[in-house]
Every structure is written in structure tokens, then in C-alpha cells.
Amino acid sequence: MAAVSSEAKMPPRLSIKDIAVLANVSHPTVSRALKGSPLVNPETAARIRQIAEQHHFHVSAVAQGLVTRQTLAIGLAVTSIADPFTAEVVRGIEENANRHGYCVLLNDSNADPAREREIVRQFVERRVDGIIVTSSRVGALYLPLLETSGVPIVLVNDQHEGRSIHSVMVDNRHGLAMVLAHLVALGHRRIAYLGDRFGSASDTERLAGYRDGLRAAGIAFRRELIVRGDGRAEGARAAMDELLRLPQRPTAVCCYNDMSALGALRSLHDHDLRVPEDLSLTGFDDLFFAPFMVPALTTLRQPMREMGRLAMTTLLRLMRQKSPPETITVQPELILRHSTGSAR
Amino acid sequence: MAAVSSEAKMPPRLSIKDIAVLANVSHPTVSRALKGSPLVNPETAARIRQIAEQHHFHVSAVAQGLVTRQTLAIGLAVTSIADPFTAEVVRGIEENANRHGYCVLLNDSNADPAREREIVRQFVERRVDGIIVTSSRVGALYLPLLETSGVPIVLVNDQHEGRSIHSVMVDNRHGLAMVLAHLVALGHRRIAYLGDRFGSASDTERLAGYRDGLRAAGIAFRRELIVRGDGRAEGARAAMDELLRLPQRPTAVCCYNDMSALGALRSLHDHDLRVPEDLSLTGFDDLFFAPFMVPALTTLRQPMREMGRLAMTTLLRLMRQKSPPETITVQPELILRHSTGSAR
DNA sequence: TTGTAGGCGTTATCAT
DNA sequence: ATGATAACGCCTACAA
Numbered sequence: 001m002a003a004v005s006s007e008a009k010m011p012p013r014l015s016i017k018d019i020a021v022l023a024n025v026s027h028p029t030v031s032r033a034l035k036g037s038p039l040v041n042p043e044t045a046a047r048i049r050q051i052a053e054q055h056h057f058h059v060s061a062v063a064q065g066l067v068t069r070q071t072l073a074i075g076l077a078v079t080s081i082a083d084p085f086t087a088e089v090v091r092g093i094e095e096n097a098n099r100h101g102y103c104v105l106l107n108d109s110n111a112d113p114a115r116e117r118e119i120v121r122q123f124v125e126r127r128v129d130g131i132i133v134t135s136s137r138v139g140a141l142y143l144p145l146l147e148t149s150g151v152p153i154v155l156v157n158d159q160h161e162g163r164s165i166h167s168v169m170v171d172n173r174h175g176l177a178m179v180l181a182h183l184v185a186l187g188h189r190r191i192a193y194l195g196d197r198f199g200s201a202s203d204t205e206r207l208a209g210y211r212d213g214l215r216a217a218g219i220a221f222r223r224e225l226i227v228r229g230d231g232r233a234e235g236a237r238a239a240m241d242e243l244l245r246l247p248q249r250p251t252a253v254c255c256y257n258d259m260s261a262l263g264a265l266r267s268l269h270d271h272d273l274r275v276p277e278d279l280s281l282t283g284f285d286d287l288f289f290a291p292f293m294v295p296a297l298t299t300l301r302q303p304m305r306e307m308g309r310l311a312m313t314t315l316l317r318l319m320r321q322k323s324p325p326e327t328i329t330v331q332p333e334l335i336l337r338h339s340t341g342s343a344r
Numbered sequence: 345m346a347a348v349s350s351e352a353k354m355p356p357r358l359s360i361k362d363i364a365v366l367a368n369v370s371h372p373t374v375s376r377a378l379k380g381s382p383l384v385n386p387e388t389a390a391r392i393r394q395i396a397e398q399h400h401f402h403v404s405a406v407a408q409g410l411v412t413r414q415t416l417a418i419g420l421a422v423t424s425i426a427d428p429f430t431a432e433v434v435r436g437i438e439e440n441a442n443r444h445g446y447c448v449l450l451n452d453s454n455a456d457p458a459r460e461r462e463i464v465r466q467f468v469e470r471r472v473d474g475i476i477v478t479s480s481r482v483g484a485l486y487l488p489l490l491e492t493s494g495v496p497i498v499l500v501n502d503q504h505e506g507r508s509i510h511s512v513m514v515d516n517r518h519g520l521a522m523v524l525a526h527l528v529a530l531g532h533r534r535i536a537y538l539g540d541r542f543g544s545a546s547d548t549e550r551l552a553g554y555r556d557g558l559r560a561a562g563i564a565f566r567r568e569l570i571v572r573g574d575g576r577a578e579g580a581r582a583a584m585d586e587l588l589r590l591p592q593r594p595t596a597v598c599c600y601n602d603m604s605a606l607g608a609l610r611s612l613h614d615h616d617l618r619v620p621e622d623l624s625l626t627g628f629d630d631l632f633f634a635p636f637m638v639p640a641l642t643t644l645r646q647p648m649r650e651m652g653r654l655a656m657t658t659l660l661r662l663m664r665q666k667s668p669p670e671t672i673t674v675q676p677e678l679i680l681r682h683s684t685g686s687a688r
Numbered sequence: 689t690t691g692t693a694g695g696c697g698t699t700a701t702c703a704t
Numbered sequence: 705a706t707g708a709t710a711a712c713g714c715c716t717a718c719a720a
Contacts, residue, residue: 026707056492061470063697065406067712082435091426094452106450108438126405148400233636262636269638292577292606294613370691407713411696
């Protein structure tokens with residue numbers, strides 16, 4: 001019967017040995033020539049490269065990895081690449097990694113801690129030189145793995161309380177305090193916080209900043225002004241609906257992030273409320289759509305790409321030489337646009 | 345002077361041989377046990393696994409890759425991971441890849457064709473088992489590489505004219521024709537197209553669909569109703585400004601994509617024009633923010649995640665057995681929301 | 689069921 | 705400047 005094989009006449013993968021015989025030299029020489037070692041005659045080097053090229057030869061990074069014991073690859077675990085915030089951070093990491101000759105192994109945990117652990121395990125199996133995890137809930141759990149495998153790990157926006165691991169994050173607390181100060185200056189006193197419901201550290205910290213702001217202005221904290229969305233538009237919309245059912249509604253609402261503000265704004269429009277005339281609204285992140293919302297959103301800019309770069313820079317240093325855990329905190333910047341105005 | 349070395353007492357990486365002596369068996373046995381081979385005594389297998397675990401041993405995927413000649417990794421080159429459309433596609437790919445035991449090597453070309461080529465070269469060097477490229481401008485250029493390296497490639501939304509390579513794409517032309525039909529049914533006759541300026545195939549095809557729609561309705565094509573943005577909000581905003589300077593402005597505007605619609609809407613608001621009362625607006629993609637725009641955007645939904653899955657499924661098949669180039673076309677779905685209404 | 693031997697494609701360490 | 709030779713850590717016959 002006819003063979004079903006599809007590898008018809010797949011040219012048998014070449015190795016430096018093949019190139020070596022073609023060039024009439026030994027394979028170590030080919031190896032040297034191909035990586036531009038100075039200890040090889042320029043002419044023969046050129047000839048070797050010429051031959052390699054015309055045979056479409058590419059050295060095997062996996063063989064290299066085996067002997068050099070470094071793969072020049074880093075593992076990157078994210079909670080959701082479809083999240084614009086994450087995507088920007090990834091961009092910064094990727095860019096920086098590439099510039100330094102590293103490749104990025106991307107894995108999406110879909111916000112599942114168990115899956116996240118599995119991913120990290122796979123990373124060490126693949127012998128990545130370093131690992132970055134964004135918005136991890138289980139950051140601390142990596143410590144043992146880190147110890148035994150020796151693979152350095154850096155976290156971006158660690159969501160676990162109590163850090164004992166390298167990480168870069170934004171100053172959530174101070175950020176929200178700034179927002180509050182802004183709102184208070186506009187005359188607001190009845191200010192709500194539309195948060196997240198998953199008990200992430202960022203939410204906790206932002207809420208703390210909110211309370212700091214209240215305290216600084218001598219405004220009493222009122223439990224009914226705290227509602228919980230899910231960090232995304234749909235959940236925030238519902239949370240805002242809830243807020244609007246209050247006997248006396250707030251004059252300003254601080255959202256956990258821009259995604260939430262997007263959903264909240266939808267709710268306000270549906271209730272025929274005008275922003276900022278009837279109610280002021282703020283976000284956090286400054287995602288690409290913030291300036292295009294109607295009205296343009298006042299928010300806290302998080303230097304997302306820069307944070308990615310920073311994480312990678314930290315990792316590069318760690319891969320070179322390990323050092324004690326350190327958390328880098330970057331400051332958010334208050335971007336004033338048109339969703340906030342004087343209190344009525 | 346004190347040593348600066350940081351590799352203090354890094355436990356010397358274990359290999360199956362080490363586990364072998366610890367378990368008093370030969371290394372092939374360890375190898376078998378660790379991958380659950382049925383040809384090893386269950387008890388010894390358990391013992392071996394136990395030992396491996398307590399020593400935090402993880403087999404080296406790179407060594408495996410060297411001998412099995414497959415890395416169980418695929419290369420994924422994107423034009424920009426920060427683009428929400430791309431991010432969704434990546435999600436679908438990643439998800440599907442993982443389910444089948446594959447890892448994803450992500451690279452962002454930043455829309456630079458030269459960089460894209462370099463990335464693909466690096467992929468073959470790293471011996472990925474397959475490659476996916478999104479929105480490639482130079483798809484056809486991969487053909488030779490594909491031939492010589494034997495690495496299968498699948499394109500998502502190939503932007504190059506004349507396909508001779510595996511790819512999955514959306515039916516751009518039919519999509520825009522549907523939008524036109526919708527608008528025409530609402531009584532619009534003066535309909536503009538706000539496109540992209542980079543000569544991508546999607547833009548060309550969508551424009552063709554626009555003209556199809558015009559023709560079907562017996563409406564003459566008018567050059568002045570075609571303006572060019574850049575596929576993103578800012579460029580589209582400027583393009584819309586331009587459109588509004590026309591002596592007689594259109595009653596409806598079809599945007600190249602949702603990002604463009606976002607920018608266009610901003611411009612309309614700045615000109616105190618109401619949507620859809622004064623002007624109808626449509627997008628393409630149905631990104632997450634479309635339902636949250638004010639008014640919610642009527643647009644063509646592209647099954648982004650599904651397209652990613654599809655691309656991966658195709659690649660999986662190709663990695664198993666190569667087959668002649670085939671382009672899979674998916675249909676977009678018209679999502680009616682509130683940015684379109686009757687012509688005045 | 690288990691062990692032995694050889695090789696996957698490089699780099700590294702010696703010589704020459 | 706170049707070559708032999710030995711790893712790197714695993715898998716796959718094949719033999720026992």
C-alpha cells in the first residue's frame with residue numbers, strides 16, 4: 001500500500017558537521033566562524049558563512065542551550081493577555097528582552113492560580129533563564145521553586161500581601177490619595193469608590209488611598225459609598241447602577257481602573273446623568289481609550305510599558321547576579337481631563 | 345579580596361542520572377518512569393517519582409528537544425501585542441496551543457517587516473515546530489524559508505496580496521457590503537468610508553466591499569467621501585475632522601475598524617454633532633469597548649479568539665502532515681447597536 | 689521489566 | 705588558526 005508519509009524529501013536537517021565537510025574544515029571551526037569568533041581566519045570564516053547561507057543553515061539554539069546551559073529565553077506568565085493593561089506591560093518586557101537577545105515564552109493563566117503554578121513549573125522545565133509574572137496572586141509560593149531551581153523571578157503588580165520577592169509596582173495608595181485631593185479641591189464631599197471584588201492587593205491599596213484622602217479632608221468614611229465591580233466594564237456598570245439607587249447619590253465616583261470607569265460611564269448615560277455636571281468620574285491606568293471617552297477621562301496614568309521594561313531590566317540584573325528581594329515602586333501621574341468638575 | 349561570585353552554593357543541576365543513582369536504577373528507567381511509560385514497574389516508578397519530586401527535579405525540555413527533534417513550541421509573530429485585536433487572537437492561539445502541549449514564543453515586530461523577517465529567522469533557529477504570523481505584510485516572503493526549513497507557517501489576516509500560504513482571515517469585503525446594505529436600508533445615500541492609510545489588504549478589501557454596497561444600491565462613488573486615518577483613534581479623529589469640512593457632509597460614516605470609530609466619535613462630539621441623529625457611525629471588529637461607547641457602536645464582529653484557535657488548529661494539522669496552501673475565511677457578524685439610525 | 693550503548697547538535701578544552 | 709575529543713541531558717534501540 002502507498003505510504004502516507006508526508007515527509008517526502010524533507011532535506012535532512014543540516015548540522016555544523018555537514019557544513020564542515022562542505023567547507024573542508026572541522027566543525028568547531030564552523031561553530032567559531034558562525035558566531036564571528038576572532039580566532040578564525042577571516043577568509044575561511046567568510047567562506048564558511050557563505051556556504052552556510054546558501055544551504056539555509058541555521059545553528060540549533062536548542063543544542064546551544066544544552067551545552068551553554070542558558071536558553072536566552074525568559075518565561076512570562078500573565079493573567080490575561082487580552083487585558084489592555086497587561087498587553088502594554090508585555091510590550092515593554094518584550095521590547096527590552098529582545099534588545100538584550102532574549103526571547104519571551106508567553107503563557108496566559110486566565111487568572112487561575114493553579115494554572116499559574118503549572119506554567120511556572122513548565123518554565124523551569126524548559127530551562128528559561130528567568131521568569132516574570134504579572135498580577136500574581138500566589139507570588140510568595142514561588143519562593144521555594146526559586147530557591148531550588150535557581151531561576152530568578154520578578155513580579156509585576158504582585159497581588160499577594162507581604163512581599164518577599166522581586167517586584168515592580170505602582171504606588172496605588174498614593175495614587176488614589178491624589179485623586180481624592182483633586183476631587184476635594186473641586187468641592188466634592190460625597191465621594192464613592194467603585195472597586196474590585198477579588199480582594200487583590202491593588203484594590204486594597206487603592207481603597208486605603210481613598211480613605212487616606214477622606215481623612216486628609218476630614219470627611220467621614222461611609223460604608224455605603226463603597227461598591228464592588230469586577231475590574232471590568234460590565235461589572236462596574238452594575239456596581240454603578242447600585243450606587244445610583246442610593247437615597248442620596250455621590251457627587252463623585254473613583255473607579256478602581258479605567259475599565260471600570262468605562263462601564264460606570266455607560267450606566268450614567270443610561271440614567272441620563274451628565275458627567276461631570278451631575279457627577280464626576282475618575283479612573284486608574286490611563287488606557288488608550290481614556291482620552292476618547294466622552295467626556296475624556298480624568299485618571300491616574302500608570303507607566304505600563306516602562307514598568308514592563310523595568311521588570312525586565314531587574315530580571316536581567318538578577319540573571320547576572322542574584323540579590324536580595326527588592327520592590328520597585330513607580331509613581332502614577334494624575335491626568336486631568338474632562339470627567340471631573342466642581343461639585344454642584 | 346572577597347569573592348563577588350553570586351552562585352554561592354547553587355545546587356548543581358540534577359539530571360536523570362543523579363536520580364537514577366538515588367533510586368538505584370539506570371537512567372533510562374528514570375526517564376521512562378517520569379513520563380509514565382507502562383513498561384516500568386509501577387512500584388519502582390512511584391519510588392522514582394517520589395525521589396524526583398523531593399529533589400525538585402524537572403527533566404530538561406531542551407535536552408529532550410535535542411534528541412526528539414521537536415520542541416513542542418511554536419513561534420508567534422505579531423505586529424503589536426498592545427493592539428486589542430491582536431491580543432484577542434493571541435489569546436485564542438495560546439489557549440489552543442496549551443491544550444495541545446505547545447508553548448508559545450511571542451515576538452512583537454512593531455509592524456516592521458524587516459524585524460518580522462528577523463523574528464521568523466530566529467524562530468527556525470530555535471527550532472520551533474511551527475509558526476504563526478498575524479497581519480503580515482510580507483507573508484509571501486516566507487515561502488522559501490518554509491520550503492528549506494520545513495517549518496509550517498500559518499498566517500492570520502495576511503496583509504499581502506496574492507496568497508499562496510496557509511492563512512485564516514475574515515471576509516472583509518462581504519462584511520462592509522453588509523454594513524452598506526444596513527445603512528442604505530436606513531435611508532442613507534451619502535455614505536463615507538474612513539479607512540487606513542497603509543495599503544493593507546484588509547483596508548483594500550473593506551473599501552471594495554463599500555463600493556460593492558454602493559453599486560448594489562445604485563449610488564455613485566464619490567472620491568471625496570473616502571478619507572484615510574491610520575487604523576487607530578488619533579488618526580481617525582483627524583480624518584473625521586477632514587470629512588466634516590466637506591461642503592456637504594455625509595450622513596453616515598463607515599470606519600475601517602473600531603479603533604477608528606472611537607477616534608471618529610470623539611471628533612463628532614467635539615463638533616457638537618449627535619450620533620446617530622446627525623450622523624451614523626459604524627466600526628469593524630467589535631472590540632471590548634464597542635458596547636460601551638456612547639452611543640454603543642454598530643459594528644462587524646470578528647470572531648477574533650476563534651480565528652486564533654483556528655490558526656492553531658491548522659498549524660497542528662500541518663505539523664503532523666503538510667498539505668497544500670489553503671485560506672480559511674470566516675464571516676463577520678453585523679452587530680446592530682445604537683450608532684446607526686435613519687438618515688435625516 | 690530493566691540495563692547498555694550510541695547519538696541528538698552544539699560548545700569547551702585541550703592540543704597542534 | 706585549526707582540529708580532536710569530550711561533555712551537555714535526554715531518548716531510543718537493542719540486549720538481557
